[in-house]
Amino acid sequence: MKYRTKQLILSACSLALLGGTHFALADTASDTETLLNWAEKTYPQFFPSHQTTQSIDPWLFRHYPEANIYAGVNKHENNAYVMGGPWGNEPTLIDTLPNIINHIADTGGNGGIAACNTANVPAGLVFTQKDNVVNVTTNGRCIEIPSNTNFCETPKQPAETGISVLSASSVATTTWSGITLSIPFDPSTFSASNVKHCTIHAPAEQANLIVNTDICMDMTKQLENQLMPLIAQGLATVTPPITLTTQSTFQSQQVADCFATDATTIYNAVTQEMWIKGDGGFTKINN
Known part of the structure; x- marks a missing residue:
C-alpha cells in the first residue's frame, strides 16, 4: 500500500514535466501554501482538514492529526516531502516544489483556500493564509485586469451553515503609473471604499476573516484608446504600461441577520x- 500510494502521487507529479512553461513564482512560502492547499483539496483521504502552515527551519509544513501525517517543503532543497500514514516514519520525497507548482497550474488544480473560491482567479495572483488572515498579492508584478475583481468569492455551499457574515472593504492606497494628467483627477473614483456585503450561509472559514490585498493591474488595453482625445488636446501623457496598484483590507464579522444590516448587497x-x-x-x- 505504501509503495503503490507513493507511486501514484509521484506519477501525478511527474506529469508536470510534460506540461507547458508555466512560470512558477520564486517565493517558496507562497508556493508552499499553494501546494498544501491543493493537496488538501486533491487528497482529502490523506489531508482531511485545513491546517495552518508551521515553520521550523528548514521546514514549512502542516500536520494533520487525524491521520498523523506531515506534509511540507524543505526550504534549503526546495523539495516537497510527506511523512506518516502510508509513508512511514521517515520523510518521503515527492518532487521538487517548482515541478509540483507547474503541475497544479497545468492541470487546472486549485491551490486556493477554503474561505475563498479561487478556481477562476487570473494567473499571477498568490493566496496565502495564516489563521483568519488571507493575503492576496501579485508579488510586485502587474497582471491584466480581470473581468471579476472579487478575489475572495464565497464558495457555493452544499448545505445551510446558519452563519451570516457582514464584510466591509476599504482601500488604503491607490497608485497610478504610466499616465500623467494635466487636469484635476481623483483616483478614488476608481476604487470602491467602505463597500459592505453580507453573505447568508457563509462557510465557517469566512467568519471573522480578514483579507489583505496588494494588487497591481495592467489597465493599458482598457484606458489607452479612451485617453486618445485627452492626449490629442495635450491634457494627458501616456507611457505604457498604464498600471493601477491598490492595497486594501476586507474584514468580516458574524451577524445575526443580513437583512438587518447596512449591507449594500446580500448573497x-x-x-x-x-x-x-x-x-x-x-x-x-435574480431567482
Whole structure:
C-alpha cells in the first residue's frame, strides 16, 4: 500500500514535466501554501482538514492529526516531502516544489483556500493564509485586469451553515503609473471604499476573516484608446504600461441577520440568490 500510494502521487507529479512553461513564482512560502492547499483539496483521504502552515527551519509544513501525517517543503532543497500514514516514519520525497507548482497550474488544480473560491482567479495572483488572515498579492508584478475583481468569492455551499457574515472593504492606497494628467483627477473614483456585503450561509472559514490585498493591474488595453482625445488636446501623457496598484483590507464579522444590516448587497451561498439595497429596502435581483 505504501509503495503503490507513493507511486501514484509521484506519477501525478511527474506529469508536470510534460506540461507547458508555466512560470512558477520564486517565493517558496507562497508556493508552499499553494501546494498544501491543493493537496488538501486533491487528497482529502490523506489531508482531511485545513491546517495552518508551521515553520521550523528548514521546514514549512502542516500536520494533520487525524491521520498523523506531515506534509511540507524543505526550504534549503526546495523539495516537497510527506511523512506518516502510508509513508512511514521517515520523510518521503515527492518532487521538487517548482515541478509540483507547474503541475497544479497545468492541470487546472486549485491551490486556493477554503474561505475563498479561487478556481477562476487570473494567473499571477498568490493566496496565502495564516489563521483568519488571507493575503492576496501579485508579488510586485502587474497582471491584466480581470473581468471579476472579487478575489475572495464565497464558495457555493452544499448545505445551510446558519452563519451570516457582514464584510466591509476599504482601500488604503491607490497608485497610478504610466499616465500623467494635466487636469484635476481623483483616483478614488476608481476604487470602491467602505463597500459592505453580507453573505447568508457563509462557510465557517469566512467568519471573522480578514483579507489583505496588494494588487497591481495592467489597465493599458482598457484606458489607452479612451485617453486618445485627452492626449490629442495635450491634457494627458501616456507611457505604457498604464498600471493601477491598490492595497486594501476586507474584514468580516458574524451577524445575526443580513437583512438587518447596512449591507449594500446580500448573497445566499446555498441558493445563490442575491439582493441589492434600494430606497425601499432589499430587492432580489435574480431567482
